[in-house]
Amino acid sequence: MLEIKGITRRFGDRTALDEVTFSVAGGRMTGFVGGNGAGKTTTMRVILGVLAADAGAVELNGSPLTAEDRARFGYMPEERGLYPKMRVLEQLVYLGRLHGLAPTEAKRSGLDLLDRLGLAERAADSLESLSLGNQQRAQIAAALVHGPTALVLDEPFSGLDPLAVEVVLSVLQDFAAQGAPVLFSSHQLDIVERLCDDVVVIGGGRIRAAGSRESLRTAHSGREFDIEVAGHHADAGWIREMPGITVSHLDGPRARFTAATDAAAQSVLARAVGLGTPVPPADISSAGTVAEAASEALRLHRFAPVVPTLTEIFQEVVQ
Numbered sequence: 001m002l003e004i005k006g007i008t009r010r011f012g013d014r015t016a017l018d019e020v021t022f023s024v025a026g027g028r029m030t031g032f033v034g035g036n037g038a039g040k041t042t043t044m045r046v047i048l049g050v051l052a053a054d055a056g057a058v059e060l061n062g063s064p065l066t067a068e069d070r071a072r073f074g075y076m077p078e079e080r081g082l083y084p085k086m087r088v089l090e091q092l093v094y095l096g097r098l099h100g101l102a103p104t105e106a107k108r109s110g111l112d113l114l115d116r117l118g119l120a121e122r123a124a125d126s127l128e129s130l131s132l133g134n135q136q137r138a139q140i141a142a143a144l145v146h147g148p149t150a151l152v153l154d155e156p157f158s159g160l161d162p163l164a165v166e167v168v169l170s171v172l173q174d175f176a177a178q179g180a181p182v183l184f185s186s187h188q189l190d191i192v193e194r195l196c197d198d199v200v201v202i203g204g205g206r207i208r209a210a211g212s213r214e215s216l217r218t219a220h221s222g223r224e225f226d227i228e229v230a231g232h233h234a235d236a237g238w239i240r241e242m243p244g245i246t247v248s249h250l251d252g253p254r255a256r257f258t259a260a261t262d263a264a265a266q267s268v269l270a271r272a273v274g275l276g277t278p279v280p281p282a283d284i285s286s287a288g289t290v291a292e293a294a295s296e297a298l299r300l301h302r303f304a305p306v307v308p309t310l311t312e313i314f315q316e317v318v319q
Helices: 040-048 067-071 088-098 103-116 132-144 162-177 189-195 213-219 237-241 262-272 287-297 310-318
Strands: 002-011 014-024 029-033 055-060 073-076 150-154 182-185 198-203 206-212 224-229 245-251 254-259 300-305
Touching: 002 040, 014 040, 014 055, 014 198, 014 206, 029 040, 029 162, 029 189, 040 073, 040 150, 040 182, 067 073, 073 132, 088 103, 088 132, 103 132, 103 162, 132 150, 132 162, 150 162, 162 182, 162 189, 189 310, 198 213, 198 310, 206 213, 206 310, 213 310, 224 262, 237 245, 254 262, 262 300
Parallel strands: 029 182, 029 198, 073 150, 150 182
Antiparallel strands: 002 014, 002 055, 198 206, 224 254, 224 300, 245 254
């Protein structure tokens, strides 16, 4: 477990990080998202010891992070740091040896990563001869070559085409599955939503939201619902007449609506399943209650809360 506790960092009169606190669990992928200047890169530099914090601490498994701990991390900086005229495999072997690997071990690890990242045929080429996307893959290999205990990646998917993204995703998921904490930043929220177990949103140097992907989506779900009544000729237009209900979309048997209160949503559900009174319990998202009532009344095909995307959550918490 990598824990960032109350990190504050100032540059003159400007506070870049304001008591930033979150954790990166072992064996889980944590996406770190925020706009330009939000504090993502500064936070990562503090974790790696490139910058010192004015306050707060970074801990690994409950103990303060040491220089020896950081030396075993894998880091991909925002500014790419490989040698442009050096051959790709030679560079990976060199970096692996700097981390303490024997020459044969470093070469074996480098070749394996290049093969998995689709660069095996370019192992003897200079870095500068590669496309930008392939340079990015080589940089990821450099962060992984020594078998790090944790991985911190700053915009690892920048410049990658969709096929390359899938290749890199597979490699990172395999690494996380071995039990190491993985933190990466990205502006590509669709990738973060698909890949990550946990998400941390930062804005203006402060953590705006943090938690598992599903818990964040649940926490930011409002009283907006999708409903579909059964039958080809069914019509959900009656929803517009119900008190406390605002319909945003209606198409025959399907509708999307916002309920002013939980009771208003329960009343819609009760009428849809053919009952005369609101459906208990208060948790209107209870699939068991809905399914049981629908199977008896045969009037309800689907009823579910609208779950926001990561992009919608990001816009909500940052704005």
